[in-house]
Amino acid sequence: MDSVAGAFEAVPRVGFLPSRQRRRAAYDGPLPIGDGQTNSQPHTVRAMLELLDVRPGQRVLDVGAGSGWTTALLAHLTGRDGTVKGVELVPRIAQWGKENLDSHQMPWATIELAEPGVLGLPRQAPYDRILVSAEPPALPDELVAQLADDGRMVIPVAGVMLLVVKQGDDLQVSRHGYYRFVPLR
Numbered sequence: 763m764d765s766v767a768g769a770f771e772a773v774p775r776v777g778f779l780p781s782r783q784r785r786r787a788a789y790d791g792p793l794p795i796g797d798g799q800t801n802s803q804p805h806t807v808r809a810m811l812e813l814l815d816v817r818p819g820q821r822v823l824d825v826g827a828g829s830g831w832t833t834a835l836l837a838h839l840t841g842r843d844g845t846v847k848g849v850e851l852v853p854r855i856a857q858w859g860k861e862n863l864d865s866h867q868m869p870w871a872t873i874e875l876a877e878p879g880v881l882g883l884p885r886q887a888p889y890d891r892i893l894v895s896a897e898p899p900a901l902p903d904e905l906v907a908q909l910a911d912d913g914r915m916v917i918p919v920a921g922v923m924l925l926v927v928k929q930g931d932d933l934q935v936s937r938h939g940y941y942r943f944v945p946l947r
């Protein structure tokens with residue numbers, strides 16, 4: 763079993779769904795979590811985590827932490843020697859995602875409420891890996907600036923999944939299929 767498959771097994775989606783959605787946990791599509799937002803489609807999350815290639819001990823940023831599921835999956839991949847910082851824009855969802863995460867005993871992973879007008883968590887940068895689960899119209903410079911040297915970011919931009927790899931001043935951007943996400947605001 764590869765490490766992403768292991769993470770899916772260790773961190774079941776059902777623990778990150780509202781009670782009325784739990785019976786649909788096996789459905790391979792996005793599920794509503796309130797405020798017009800969703801817990802992402804498992805197939806898509808799997809593809810994004812494969813691209814991200816998280817290694818044990820890394821420092822990871824999860825933008826659009828939502829239910830906390832991706833934050834917990836990332837925390838499984840980094841292991842306890844790593845750090846995972848989730849950030850979420852909607853206060854009610856941030857609080858609920860934090861409660862979901864806290865019930866999984868992964869103290870190296872946390873979720874914070876986004877500061878108005880601030881994208882990501884720049885004060886705690888740089889990050890070896892950045893996962894973005896909401897879609898901007900163009901690649902945000904603010905997030906690229908939060909990537910460490912040799913860092914990787916997976917982000918859906920204008921309907922296309924991008925893998926961004928930073929090496930010194932060089933930025934390599936590759937395209938990995940078409941996806942639909944809620945907007946990054």
Ligand SMILES: C[S@@+](CC[C@H](N)C(=O)[O-])C[C@H]1O[C@@H](n2cnc3c(N)ncnc32)[C@H](O)[C@@H]1O
Nearest residue numbers: 799801802826828829832850851895896946947
């Ligand atoms: C697809 S949803 C949740 C994905 C989450 N990883 C999950 O599976 O539950 C994307 C989330 O991004 C949040 N979001 C949108 N813009 C954001 C921003 N600028 N900063 C942080 N979160 C943002 C939305 O509120 C929403 O909860």
